[in-house]
Amino acid sequence: MDELNCNTVRDLLPSFDEELLHTSVRAAVTEHLTNCPACVAALNAHRSRMRTAQLIGRERDKKFCKSAAKTRAYWKNFIIAFILSLIGTLVAAFFILPLLCAVF
Numbered sequence: 001m002d003e004l005n006c007n008t009v010r011d012l013l014p015s016f017d018e019e020l021l022h023t024s025v026r027a028a029v030t031e032h033l034t035n036c037p038a039c040v041a042a043l044n045a046h047r048s049r050m051r052t053a054q055l056i057g058r059e060r061d062k063k064f065c066k067s068a069a070k071t072r073a074y075w076k077n078f079i080i081a082f083i084l085s086l087i088g089t090l091v092a093a094f095f096i097l098p099l100l101c102a103v104f
């Protein structure tokens, strides 16, 4: 493969980093990187940005899981409270209605 210039290499860096390039292109990029400190710096900057994006994504996932757990707990408690109040109403009706009927 022909020698690559810096602009081409920088366009290829994300694919290079994810090992998506054809073997010959990857070899040409690797060759360029051995002789070009500026492109190595660009690769390192790209990797740093990717790490930051991953950390932000993980933090967002954690917040989502916490929020989902709170919602689950809320609905669980709501359903338990609803069932208990229903049972309470039925029990009260079972014992109080005969008393009321006896009184009136």
Ligand SMILES: [Zn+2]
Pocket: 005, 006, 007, 009, 032, 036, 038, 039
């Ligand atoms: Zn370069």
